[in-house]
Amino acid sequence: MFIVILGWLYVIAMVAITAPSVGLGVVIFVGGGLGPALLVLYIAGSRIRRVRALRREHVATAAADVTGATGATGTFAAPDREIAPPPPSD
Template sequence: MYIVAIGWLYVTLLVAANEPSVVAGIISFFFYGLLPCGLLLWISGSKVRRQRRRYRELLANQRPDEGDRTDTQPDQ
């Protein structure tokens, strides 16, 4: 997925370099390159973010249970 994003940004950078003014080049690179590419990577990474959040919640739920493992009864 990242190779597609890198290729897309390269092409839009070349298109932006051929614009008649610097402002038009920056605007075209932003709207044709960074914005769609960022949106694509954000949407494609949602599954990974969801899995990480579940894993963190699982760890947070396990930690209080493990706590202090000392005996509450004195030795006899």
């Protein structure tokens, strides 16, 4: 997909170079190259953004379920009692 967009930008850049003035060349490149390319990238990235949002929501609900069921705050604390050292070996 990116190779197609790069090819499109190359072609539009060549068309913009042949424009009679610099201003018109910039307008051609931005209007006919960058604008459509950014639109295509935005539309193509919508699926990725949707998946990331669903993943964030899933992680948030899973964390809420864990803390709600156990009453924990989401951090692991040391036990309240001390652990006895092993007996000395002879």
